Amino acid sequence: MLNVNNIRKEEISTIFNLLNSAFCNDNEKSSTYFDILKYIFKNKKELILNSLSSYQLSRFKSIYYDLKGYTNPKKIFINKSSNKFYDKCEKENDVKKLLINDYSQLSKILKKEIKLQGCEYKPLNNINDSIDMYFRSSNDAIAVELKVDVADHSVIGQIDKYTKYLWARAFALPYYNVIGVIIANKFTDFVYQELKNKDYICVQYGLKNDSIYLQEV
Numbered sequence: 001m002l003n004v005n006n007i008r009k010e011e012i013s014t015i016f017n018l019l020n021s022a023f024c025n026d027n028e029k030s031s032t033y034f035d036i037l038k039y040i041f042k043n044k045k046e047l048i049l050n051s052l053s054s055y056q057l058s059r060f061k062s063i064y065y066d067l068k069g070y071t072n073p074k075k076i077f078i079n080k081s082s083n084k085f086y087d088k089c090e091k092e093n094d095v096k097k098l099l100i101n102d103y104s105q106l107s108k109i110l111k112k113e114i115k116l117q118g119c120e121y122k123p124l125n126n127i128n129d130s131i132d133m134y135f136r137s138s139n140d141a142i143a144v145e146l147k148v149d150v151a152d153h154s155v156i157g158q159i160d161k162y163t164k165y166l167w168a169r170a171f172a173l174p175y176y177n178v179i180g181v182i183i184a185n186k187f188t189d190f191v192y193q194e195l196k197n198k199d200y201i202c203v204q205y206g207l208k209n210d211s212i213y214l215q216e217v
Contacts, residue, residue: 007040012051016060023063023153030153034063066153066190086206086213088185092132092148095183095205098212099133099146105214106144109203110179112137123165131162140177141166147184151191151202155182159200187217 019033037060041048052060089095096119099106107114114135121134123143133144143162145155163180180200187195187202195202206213 005044007044007047009047009051012037012040012048013056016052016056019063020056020059023066030063038064062190062193063153066188086208088205089148089207092146095146095148095212096133099144099183102212103135105212106135106181106183106203109201109214109216110137110142110181112140114140114142123162123169127165129161129165131165140179141169142179142181144181144183147182149184150186150188151182151184151195152188153191153194155184155191156194156198159195160198183214192217 015033015036019030019037022030022033037048049057089098100116100119103114103116114137117134117136119133120130122130123134131143132146135142135144143159143166145159145162147155159180159182163178166178180198181203182195182200183203183205185205187204192202202217204215204217206215
């Protein structure tokens with residue numbers, strides 16, 4: 001059992017930094033670091049409050065809410081006056097098929113003429129990862145990550161990797177830009193704020209009469 005009486009303030013901050021890094025990169029160790037801090041908070045609350053900055057405490061709270069599955073309150077309305085919501089697809093592949101058939105709404109959100117280059121696209125030959133949907137405009141490479149339901153913290157590490165892969169290809173092309181887009185039915189608070197801070201584009205999708213509707217959030 002952890003002896004909280006022997007823990008110093010510097011160690012609390014170090015554990016938090018490990019948690020924050022692991023969480024944003026979808027590292028399995030994040031739950032271990034979180035459990036350690038939660039145990040310390042339960043047994044010696046003042047130690048946590050005195051060791052972490054207000055920013056770190058806010059992040060710790062956001063991570064807690066994300067792990068609990070609390071989502072961003074924004075929803076897509078079919079009709080605001082009727083207070084009805086759009087439905088979601090059953091499978092991620094269903095979202096993909098609808099977007100393949102018509103991605104004009106995504107083009108309007110990006111304010112660019114785009115063309116689909118491929119699905120499950122491998123940007124580099126020596127990697128196992130693949131981008132859900134890969135688009136190009138005249139000067140942009142666009143990585144799209146799809147989530148059929150809630151975009152949780154795992155999406156942050158995924159879109160970071162995919163955009164880095166595309167930047168690796170674009171290193172010698174100064175006119176070339178890389179854009180990361182996440183399309184999901186809902187976003188957790190933590191993920192929404194984290195993605196916006198990283199300048200990624202968050203898009204909610206919904207279904208109406210078997211047609212897909214997209215809205216930037």
